[in-house]
Amino acid sequence: MTTAAPADQRRLLDVQAQESRLRALSRHKLEAQKDPELAASAAVVAQRTSEEHDAAALRAEADAAVAALTAQSVQVQARMKKDEAQLISGQSGANTLQGLQREIEALTLKQTELDDLEMEAMETAESAAAAHAAASAATAAATEAQEAVQARVLAKVAELDAELEQVRGQRAAAADGIPADLLALFETTLAKRGAGVARLFHGTSEGSGLALAAGDLAEIKRAPADLVVFCPDSGVILVRDPEWN
Incomplete structure (x- = not known):
């Protein structure tokens, strides 16, 4: 006893x-550290980041399509210049010159088709770039909101830590001499x-x-x-x- x-x-x-x-x-x-806004804001950032990655992939695909059509156009134009130069020189036989003429006409049609396709591809690429920019801005906004929540939680935890330290001292003082x-x-x-x-x-x-x-x-x-x-x-x-x- x-x-x-x-x-x-x-x-x-x-x-x-x-x-x-x-x-x-x-x-x-503990409640502050488990603030539901932490998980909610993190989920929003993850969603926006995923959407940004998808938008970036679509933009890259659209840019690649423009680049491919541009490369084809460059090849067609180079071939046309070569054929035109040979045609103008008049150094080939009649059959060859007729063949060159037909090829130039075909290349001209091909170039027109490529120009139309390239214009459509560029419009698609512009839309994809705008969508990517919007998705990036949404990710940045979500990240900023998440950081604000984290800062608020950290400030609250720091405040509670300071109070805990103070109360620990008061508990020790209360126990002193017992x-x-x-x-x-x-x-x-x-x-x-x-x-x-x-x-x-x-x-x-x-x-x-x-x-x-x-x-x-x-x-x-x-x-x-x-x-x-x-x-x-x-x-x-x-x-x-x-x-x-």
Whole structure:
């Protein structure tokens, strides 16, 4: 059995109060770190990033189509210039010159088709570029919103960390000078029960919130004032208030 001066036993209530504050602050910190807006903003960024990647792929595909048509056009134009130069030189036979003429006409038609296709491809590429730019802007906006949420959460966590540090100091100050065996009993009970001490007031244990049975109250009444007693229901140390009975 542990004994301690009633005044020292009452000091445990201050330590418990600071412990309760620490636990509440720790819960608030955990809640802040699990802010649903963090996951929600991250999901939006992931979605916008995916959309941007898709838009970039479509833009690259459209640009590649323009480049391919441009390359074909360059080849056709080069062939036409070669044929025209040979035709103008007049150094080939009549059949060859007639063949060159027919080929130039075919190449001219091909160039017209390529010009039309290239124009369509360029319009598609312009639309793809605009869509990509819009998707990039949406990703940037989502990222900015996510960073704002993260900054708010970090600020809240930092605020709670500072308060936790302050309350830890207050808990240590409240425990300073309490006899070691009594404090050790409190800490053991705290670890086992989730609370270390509670007040007994008007026959009710504030550890369990229940009125003690008449027999338990009679037993506590017979106990010396310096004897540490426990709540029969919650198992925590009971500190007898001046109006405990």
